[in-house]
Amino acid sequence: MCDDELAEVTVPQIWAGVDIGKEHHHCVVVDERGERLLSCRVFNDEPALLESIADVLALSEDALWAVDINHGGAALLIGLLLSHKQPMVYITGLAVHQASTAYRGQGKTDEKDAYVIADQARMRQDLGLLRPGDEIAVDLRTLTARRLDLVNDRTRQTNRLRAQLLAFFPALERALNLGKKGPVMLLTGYQTPAAIRRSGARRVGTWLKNRKVKNATALAESVVEAARTQHTVLPGETLAAAMVARIAKDLRALDEEIAELDALIEARFNEHQHATVIRSLPGMGSLLGAEFIASTGGDLEAFGTADRLASFAGLSPVPRDSGRVSGNMRRPRRYHRGLLRAFYLSAMASLRTCSASQAYYGRKRNEGKGHKQALLALARRRANVLRAMLRGECYQPLPTVTTAT
Numbered sequence: 001m002c003d004d005e006l007a008e009v010t011v012p013q014i015w016a017g018v019d020i021g022k023e024h025h026h027c028v029v030v031d032e033r034g035e036r037l038l039s040c041r042v043f044n045d046e047p048a049l050l051e052s053i054a055d056v057l058a059l060s061e062d063a064l065w066a067v068d069i070n071h072g073g074a075a076l077l078i079g080l081l082l083s084h085k086q087p088m089v090y091i092t093g094l095a096v097h098q099a100s101t102a103y104r105g106q107g108k109t110d111e112k113d114a115y116v117i118a119d120q121a122r123m124r125q126d127l128g129l130l131r132p133g134d135e136i137a138v139d140l141r142t143l144t145a146r147r148l149d150l151v152n153d154r155t156r157q158t159n160r161l162r163a164q165l166l167a168f169f170p171a172l173e174r175a176l177n178l179g180k181k182g183p184v185m186l187l188t189g190y191q192t193p194a195a196i197r198r199s200g201a202r203r204v205g206t207w208l209k210n211r212k213v214k215n216a217t218a219l220a221e222s223v224v225e226a227a228r229t230q231h232t233v234l235p236g237e238t239l240a241a242a243m244v245a246r247i248a249k250d251l252r253a254l255d256e257e258i259a260e261l262d263a264l265i266e267a268r269f270n271e272h273q274h275a276t277v278i279r280s281l282p283g284m285g286s287l288l289g290a291e292f293i294a295s296t297g298g299d300l301e302a303f304g305t306a307d308r309l310a311s312f313a314g315l316s317p318v319p320r321d322s323g324r325v326s327g328n329m330r331r332p333r334r335y336h337r338g339l340l341r342a343f344y345l346s347a348m349a350s351l352r353t354c355s356a357s358q359a360y361y362g363r364k365r366n367e368g369k370g371h372k373q374a375l376l377a378l379a380r381r382r383a384n385v386l387r388a389m390l391r392g393e394c395y396q397p398l399p400t401v402t403t404a405t
Contacts, residue, residue: 012087014062014064017065017114017118026042026111036115063087066088066090068092089128091127143264144290146261147261150258157247158178165187169191175222184252187247191242269286274390277390278389281385281389283357284350291341292342292343306383312339313379315379318330318331344375344376347375364377
């Protein structure tokens, strides 16, 4: 047994619970009987945190730390604890809130929360150690989180653009697919029915071609046809058109930033040791592979088995039985939504090219499952496959077997 494994099985003598805050944390240390040995408020700064760590270790070197947040404001504390090779566990804020109802008193303070965290870490044996992600996984987590924010911003801006167009030019709103770059580019130069009619399909098409818009002629003809259906000038049209142009320019800026992030994500993902293996799985491209690495930290040994990985992704249903009701399976309430998204979207993409995925999906549909249920079952199956692949083997499709006639 290696030194790291010995450290994991060492029984702690004290438990330090930290209620994480933005500016200050609160740390409470308890012994094996749950008695408080230390309670202090700690400023979220390196010197203060180092001093607090030293105070806790002065009580005992065999300490187990517990936190209720594993990112953001807790990052500096977690980094310092890792540099000191201190074992940590993570207890969700919801678990702390639910457990606090079993403790005396109805009040809520940082000190009480820290005590609950420490006491729960002392009593519970099902808490896995908090493991740091590798450098690439941390970078991918930052990049994919930023990309998700931009995609959400783009969705909000698109909805605003549709609402603004609908207020003065509903025919154009129906004619344009704002999920594509060409229609968004069009709206940066043309917004009103009169302006589009004056220019005509030929001039609008030339304007779009000069900006490298695909299918410029067809797009120009469709918007001119929409403009011919409306000759009434509605109140506020001039200002509304200016807002449409501004929102369209913001959308183009978002598209450019998303494209830049995609290139950064792909380049960083390709540097990971498992990139080639992950990308070999049908449907799992660089972006979804990066989300997988960002969600798991790049180290699947922390999950132990494929079942635990699937449970973390919300792909393993849990029973909700009561009384005579049995076999009532539901999705767990706690799971990593980013990891579920990566598995679900990759399973959907694999149906286009992978015969094994198509056969498994078809079998589940024949069993009476709906489309979503069959996709989730396929995603669960692919979690097993990917877990096995990460031992070092790329995906190899099964050879087609033909029977002699």
